[in-house]
Amino acid sequence: GPLSLPEGLVAVFEFFSVQLDFWHPDSAPHIVTEMEVDFRVSADQSQTVQSLLEQNEMQYEVLFHNLQEEIEKQFDDKRNVTARHSYTKYNDWEKVQYRLDGDLVTATSESGKGKAVFMDCGIHAREWISPAFCQWFVKQATRTYGKDKTMTTLLDNLNFYVLPVFNIDGYVWSWTQDRMWRKNRSNNSNTNCIGTDLNRNFDAEWGSNEPCDEVYCGTAPESEQETQVVATFIRSHLSSIKAYLTIHAYSQMLMFPYSYTFHKAPSHDELNEVAKAAVEALSSLYGTEYEYGASATTIYPSSGCSDDWAYDQGIRYSFAFELRDQGKYGFLLPESQIKPTCKETMLAVKYIANYILSAAT
Numbered sequence: 001g002p003l004s005l006p007e008g009l010v011a012v013f014e015f016f017s018v019q020l021d022f023w024h025p026d027s028a029p030h031i032v033t034e035m036e037v038d039f040r041v042s043a044d045q046s047q048t049v050q051s052l053l054e055q056n057e058m059q060y061e062v063l064f065h066n067l068q069e070e071i072e073k074q075f076d077d078k079r080n081v082t083a084r085h086s087y088t089k090y091n092d093w094e095k096v097q098y099r100l101d102g103d104l105v106t107a108t109s110e111s112g113k114g115k116a117v118f119m120d121c122g123i124h125a126r127e128w129i130s131p132a133f134c135q136w137f138v139k140q141a142t143r144t145y146g147k148d149k150t151m152t153t154l155l156d157n158l159n160f161y162v163l164p165v166f167n168i169d170g171y172v173w174s175w176t177q178d179r180m181w182r183k184n185r186s187n188n189s190n191t192n193c194i195g196t197d198l199n200r201n202f203d204a205e206w207g208s209n210e211p212c213d214e215v216y217c218g219t220a221p222e223s224e225q226e227t228q229v230v231a232t233f234i235r236s237h238l239s240s241i242k243a244y245l246t247i248h249a250y251s252q253m254l255m256f257p258y259s260y261t262f263h264k265a266p267s268h269d270e271l272n273e274v275a276k277a278a279v280e281a282l283s284s285l286y287g288t289e290y291e292y293g294a295s296a297t298t299i300y301p302s303s304g305c306s307d308d309w310a311y312d313q314g315i316r317y318s319f320a321f322e323l324r325d326q327g328k329y330g331f332l333l334p335e336s337q338i339k340p341t342c343k344e345t346m347l348a349v350k351y352i353a354n355y356i357l358s359a360a361t
């Protein structure tokens with residue numbers, strides 16, 4: 001439906017839309033009344049934005065006075081470029097790749113299992129906790145097989161296809177050039193603006209917008225190589241893939257289709273039950289609170305999303321996670337939170353996988 005915005009907020013954001021980097025929600029049109037909005041603004045505009053917010057009687061809090069300092073602080077200790085891959089640290093692409101060549105790949109074998117789960121991480125470059133989780137998942141799968149009863153049952157009966165970094169070019173860019181990079185790194189014609197938002201590039205009520213948008217959909221559904229590869233893989237494994245999980249950050253939410261419409265998905269009630277129980281499992285470890293529900297109502301409506309697309313392909317259990325936190329650190333979640341975040345998220349993922357194993361479909 002039409003979004004009603006407080007006039008002051010419209011004025012501020014319209015005036016500054018070019019210079020604001022929205023963290024949550026991910027673009028200005030997603031802002032609704034009473035919503036808490038996180039955004040980044042350059043140092044030289046910060047005063048102007050603050051006075052505009054004050055003039056419009058908008059409550060605000062400066063979370064990071066110096067973002068560069070925070071970027072350094074997300075690492076536990078001084079970044080050691082020669083250090084090896086670690087599951088409790090953020091790993092650059094080279095380290096992830098090194099680990100992939102090692103024990104990650106052994107996690108799946110396609111031997112006669114009828115059901116599969118597809119999980120991707122890192123579709124948005126700056127959401128570093130996401131690839132950290134996919135790596136953690138594979139580590140746990142390989143190391144606890146034969147020891148942990150649930151994991152053993154899951155791996156004996158399900159194939160897991162895990163894509164640890166969906167958007168590799170973007171991820172590399174977020175390490176080397178711009179920590180806050182979101183899109184992929186494709187060139188767009190007739191503009192200097194780089195990149196497509198891969199989570200707007202799927203063929204699910206795909207809608208067009210401008211290349212300079214942070215949520216640019218691309219020139220057509222699956223116009224991007226990354227999207228094409230994943231969509232093609234999933235299409236060719238549709239008979240076995242029963243669950244699609246896509247891991248994002250941040251906001252602590254577990255969502256299911258649809259994003260592109262407020263209409264309930266055909267299996268809405270069941271998905272809602274599964275999400276509820278998965279969130280309970282997650283919270284049982286540290287009490288981390290998650291919201292859950294259909295994406296359009298829980299977060300905001302958007303089109304071209306991978307989870308909607310997967311669902312419409314017939315994958316009945318399609319879920320999108322938004323991992324920690326709720327905005328204190330946002331994309332700059334400290335490394336000290338990688339382990340607890342991964343451990344609690346594992347419980348939700350295991351719950352969902354177990355559920356589809358026992359479900360009739």
Ligand SMILES: [Zn+2]
Pocket residue numbers: 123124127248249
């Ligand atoms: Zn995301």
